Amino acid sequence: MKLTINEVEHDLDIDTRTSLLDVCRDHLGLTGSKKGCDHGQCGACTMLVNGRRINSCLTLAVMHEGDVITTIEGLGNPDDLHPMQEAFLHHDGFQCGYCTPGQIVSAVGMLSEVADGWPSHVSADVKNGTSLSGDEIRERMSGNICRCSAYPNIVDAIETASAKMKETA
Amino acid sequence: MRPFEYTRASDVAEAGRLTGRFIAGGTNLLDLMKLEVETPAKLVDITRLPLRDIEATDDGGLRIGALVSNSDLAADSRIRNDYEVLSRAVLAGASGQLRNKATTGGNLLQRTRCGYFYETSQPCNKRDPGSGCGAIGGFNRIHAILGVSEHCIATHPSDMAVAMRALDAKVETQKADGSTRILALDDFYRLPGDTPDVENALEAGELITGVRLPKPVSGSHRYRKVRDRASYAFALISVAAVVRMDGGTIADARLALGGMAPMPWRDTAVEKALIGQEPSMATFEKAADILLADAKGQGENDFKIPLARRTLKAVLADATKGA
Ligand SMILES: Cc1cc2nc3c(=O)[nH]c(=O)nc-3n(C[C@H](O)[C@H](O)[C@H](O)COP(=O)(O)OP(=O)(O)OC[C@H]3O[C@@H](n4cnc5c(N)ncnc54)[C@H](O)[C@@H]3O)c2cc1C
Ligand code: SF4
Numbered sequence A: 001m002k003l004t005i006n007e008v009e010h011d012l013d014i015d016t017r018t019s020l021l022d023v024c025r026d027h028l029g030l031t032g033s034k035k036g037c038d039h040g041q042c043g044a045c046t047m048l049v050n051g052r053r054i055n056s057c058l059t060l061a062v063m064h065e066g067d068v069i070t071t072i073e074g075l076g077n078p079d080d081l082h083p084m085q086e087a088f089l090h091h092d093g094f095q096c097g098y099c100t101p102g103q104i105v106s107a108v109g110m111l112s113e114v115a116d117g118w119p120s121h122v123s124a125d126v127k128n129g130t131s132l133s134g135d136e137i138r139e140r141m142s143g144n145i146c147r148c149s150a151y152p153n154i155v156d157a158i159e160t161a162s163a164k165m166k167e168t169a
Numbered sequence B: 001m002r003p004f005e006y007t008r009a010s011d012v013a014e015a016g017r018l019t020g021r022f023i024a025g026g027t028n029l030l031d032l033m034k035l036e037v038e039t040p041a042k043l044v045d046i047t048r049l050p051l052r053d054i055e056a057t058d059d060g061g062l063r064i065g066a067l068v069s070n071s072d073l074a075a076d077s078r079i080r081n082d083y084e085v086l087s088r089a090v091l092a093g094a095s096g097q098l099r100n101k102a103t104t105g106g107n108l109l110q111r112t113r114c115g116y117f118y119e120t121s122q123p124c125n126k127r128d129p130g131s132g133c134g135a136i137g138g139f140n141r142i143h144a145i146l147g148v149s150e151h152c153i154a155t156h157p158s159d160m161a162v163a164m165r166a167l168d169a170k171v172e173t174q175k176a177d178g179s180t181r182i183l184a185l186d187d188f189y190r191l192p193g194d195t196p197d198v199e200n201a202l203e204a205g206e207l208i209t210g211v212r213l214p215k216p217v218s219g220s221h222r223y224r225k226v227r228d229r230a231s232y233a234f235a236l237i238s239v240a241a242v243v244r245m246d247g248g249t250i251a252d253a254r255l256a257l258g259g260m261a262p263m264p265w266r267d268t269a270v271e272k273a274l275i276g277q278e279p280s281m282a283t284f285e286k287a288a289d290i291l292l293a294d295a296k297g298q299g300e301n302d303f304k305i306p307l308a309r310r311t312l313k314a315v316l317a318d319a320t321k322g323a
């Protein structure tokens, strides 16, 4: 089967049981995405599939032929950081760093959901969109658990990156 | 995980004849397959089927394709404007990542979060019929207070289905032989009785193709979910309500509850007791009395009885105020 990850097409011969996360980590050397729980409970494995964030541990690689997959490695690299990566560094949005790739990819996916006008559980008015507040960020990012509880700085980083991405958009 | 054969269904008519377990978002099925609670020999990937649209129906309602993601459902402008309770319920469930993957059909069919069901070393009549129920007399804080049997006390964990029940949604299916049928949610779900492994009316190879919503119901739409943390947790109790006021009295009330029973729970006697009445705490108490008349705790979950009462009253007070 073929998988397109970070704009590179890979030819793979894998067991049908292999999750998208395991393909990246164990077969393609893309170890940026982390495995926290392997059951959809922590968000450390978050990737973008066709621009939307998902838990890569709870999906089979074979189901993603033809999809556009982006991992943390595809967002930016040390010489050319994505604004979200930059903001996490600037705000110290981590301690141990294990949840960080998932937080960053999730935050990028989350901002495009907001840009598309999606409401959230804390939106006072689901009918007419909302703007990005601290409460909105916390709710929308609840699928990413940080065991070091770096949450305040994560929220700051997302606010900064969001403003920067709007400027440059 | 046990090995399995993988096939992709390419058209709706063919899907049921491929004789395997359907996989959509995979967020529940793969979770359970990793634990070997589910051990299908063959998976039929239905994600390429053309069931991703939300369309208007002839009777003024909507038809939601079985593969519409929970995110797309909650964000759809028709759902947000005309069926707000459904948008709210979906947004109260799971996380952003999971809702992007979870589908309408898969959400209806997600299985209980009972810890004994998940742990294959433990007895569980739902997973392994006849092995007993670990939760009765065991850890049962999240379990049901209505609709249970001596064989199983598990709850249905969906938020989406609770709102759909309040809205009189119907499930549209196609059997393996190609014939189709439409089932109201209360005919679709089955109470455990002495076969807790049978959770719904689906036959082998029967595919959910969509969910039909009747024409919009006006009134205040509310979804209130009580849980152990403010986000990303299953409901202990939830209430979906659509309440319409006419002058000072309640003209219409539709109520369904989650976290309480083996299926999204609706009791029309509760609604009848409210319609035509002026909103007051006494009226709401009476409604809660009717709702909970047969409720029974199992020990750890006894708190759900007063919690359901308080949540129902709070939702009714909120939905009827200033109308
Ligand atoms: C950590 C976590 C937290 C969660 N929190 C919540 C929550 O708070 N509230 C909530 O409501 N849910 C919650 N969920 C559950 C989530 O909503 C479900 O996993 C999801 O809706 C299932 O949809 P799916 O498309 O991924 O189903 P799948 O996993 O693909 O399938 C589930 C079942 O449905 C069958 N199936 C799927 N589609 C069809 C079809 N069209 N026809 C016939 N059979 C079909 C499959 O064979 C399987 O048996 C949570 C899940 C996780 C992992
Ligand atoms: S409550 Fe139901 S699902 Fe849980 S152990 Fe008992 S039989 Fe199994």
Ligand code: FES
Binding pocket: A034, A035, A036, A037, A038, A039, A040, A041, A042, A043, A044, A045, A046, A055, A056, A057, A058
């Ligand atoms: S590893 Fe995927 S959600 Fe935890």
Ligand code: FES
Binding pocket: A093, A094, A095, A096, A097, A098, A099, A100, A145, A146, A147, A148, A149, A150
């Ligand atoms: S930084 Fe350690 S888990 Fe988040």
